[in-house]
Amino acid sequence: MKKFYTFIFFLCMASLSFGQILLSEDFEGGLPADWSVETMATDGGWNATTAAAIASEYWAPSTDNATGIMGTNDDECDCDKSADRLISPSIDMSMATNVFMSFDMVFGGFYINPNTETASLEVSTDGGMSWTQVSSITGTGTVDWTSVTYDLSAYAGNADVKVSILYGDAGGWLFGMLVDNIEIAVPNLNDAELTDLTTSEYHITDAMASITGTITNVGGNEITSLDITWSDGTNSYTDNLTGLSIAPLATYDFTHTTEYTVPLGSSTITVDVTNVNAATEGDDSNNMGDTPIQGVPFIPTRALIFEEGTGAGCGWCPRGHVAMAEMEVNYPNTFLGVAVHNTLFGPDGMVNSAYESGYVNNISSSAPSGAAERAINGIDPTQFEAAHNILIDRVAPAELTFSSITYDPSTRELSATISAEFIVSLSGDYRFNLILTENGVTGTTSDFAQVNYYSGGGNGNLSGAGHDWHNEPDPVPAADMVYDHVAREILGGFFGEAGSLPTTINAGDILTHTFTYTIPSAWNPQNMHLIGGLQDMENSNLGEFLNGVGGDMPATVANTEILPENSVKVFPNPASDIAMVRVELEEQSDVTVQVFNNLGQVVLNRNFGQLSGDMILPLNTAEYSNGLYNVHVTVDGKIITKKLMIAK
Secondary structure: OOOOEOOOOOOOOOOOOEEEEEEEEOOOOOOOOOOEEEOOOOOOOOEEEOHHHHOEOOEOOOOOOOOOEEEEEHHHHOOOOOOEEEEOOOEOOOOOOOOEEEEEEEOOOOEEOOEEOEEEEEEEOOOOOOOEEEEEOOOOOOOOOEEEEEEOHHHOOOOOEEEEEEEEOOOOOOOEEEEEEEEEEEEOOOOEEEEEEOOOOEEEOOOEEOOEEEEEEOOOOOEOOEEEEEEOOOOEEEEEEOOOOEOOOOEEEEEOOOOEEOOOEEEEEEEEEEOHHHOOOOOOOOOEEEEEEEEEOOOOOOOEEEEEEEOOOOOOOHHHHHHHHHHHHHOOOOEEEEEEEOOOOOOOOOOOHHHHHHHHHHOOOOOOEEEEOOOEEEEOHHHHHHHHHHHOOOOOOEEEEEEEEEEEOOOOEEEEEEEEEEOOOEEOOEEEEEEEEEOOEOOOOHHHOEOOOOHHHOOOOOEEOOEEHHHOOOOEOHHHOOEOOEEEEEOOOOOOEOOOOOOEEOOOOEEEEEEEEEOOOOOOHHHEEEEEEEEEOOOOOOOEEEEEEEEEOOOOOOEEOEOOHHHEEEEOOOEOOEEEEEEEEEEEEEEEEEEEOOOOOEEEEEEEEEEEEEEEEEEEOOOOOOEEEEEEEEEOOEEEEEEEEEOO
């Protein structure tokens, strides 16, 4: 398999309306006779095709554009694509002052160490004898279509201009590029586009919401002044902006000086950009936009569910172990990790067949791979942090909690009730789910040995999750491996428990569902973790997670209530010689702290007796080995578990 990394990057570009079209080509009839291709590749370089036809095993571009396009595929050919050039016919720009070029593309900018695929826009004024780079083309980190625009005004006044798109594979086995709908034209002189409205949708009722957004200058003149007006349908407010300096194709982020007092429920704000340079615009169809605003009683706490495709037989998967451990330390309150083991690349003693099938058939059949809430999918675990930071600001439609978790050690019966308090109304197919994971999983057979392509350092040095992988053998023996986040069971099935929520949900509803399960004798309940999720099957065929909640299973008592998440904090984290447990007690309570290593062994069990108020309890961790620990805090029979990383 390919070992690949991606960069997550979202690009928002203006859609232009031009005054005079100099060249327009949609490739519906293939490569026109006056276009040409230069290549050293054995497959002809750029070829007329469709997105579906050009797809290959490791590069499957979006088919949102289903008709004729031009494409070059290095994944399929794995040949010399270091200089694949698509060349336009000669363009007469002699009468122009400003010239823009726009086109649609798929270009990820992916790399397979040490090679990164590149693309650039180049211009020739001598019939193609020599080329000058106008701009490098930034990869989006995805296989999705996006629109880009570049300024060719430096070549205005020339009667013989050729433009080319150059793709390069840096001599490696990489992916490819698609282009379509190329347009070169003279822009309108004064033209501003309302490119984006960035006002958050959800606000606490009666809060003041800032009206924010982005304007792009899609005209040929610099923009020095404009008006921005917003309206709630009853009242309108205008900012007259002067002294601006927005160059052609540059953007301007605005915050309106008048804020909006958010009412309860739904409302719509309309924003209009007018009076650009106090002149008549060439096009005013791109000046207006709407943004919805929801007034809600509170903003739900967020926790994100990350699923990692991994396997003991996957040689690149040690970097997934490292990424999961780092995420748990860096984002202990918002990261919920699930390691979905598979046998795609060799034996693995930790596979849950139903979960494996759901993940491989719907998310990714490569490893290591990842899904962030099933909203950002097929990414490398090294990109989990970037995905987390993109998704964490999304407002969930409901707050999730475990209203009860009970476990009977004598029967090994687990009962967990998930509660959701909804801040908005929903209609359709939404579902609860419950995932059980286990830390500290070990085994003695060969299917617990971790294949390790980092052994010897030839593929770079990798440290973390309890190993210096470059110093470890290949494979790492089963006796030396401890696996965390192992997906043991997904009680609602891959797509959630059908019927666990009604099809009509009203704002303010508090709805619950109880899952029951008998824990197999081979699993250690003390090391198990519960992850509750709210899944959207109405708008997502993958069952996107809209919110999550974590909880630990009490392994020694039959009925245990859960402490509020914010009532206990462990710091610093990571710690070295000492860590602190802060407990906020509303009344005098009996407090016990237990610390378990990743094998489930008790390394500390201390009853602090009756305490009250805001207490800070020291833990001497000087003798603890590096690694991840579970800190169980019990207050008058109510329990919560926090993760603690020891790093010296």
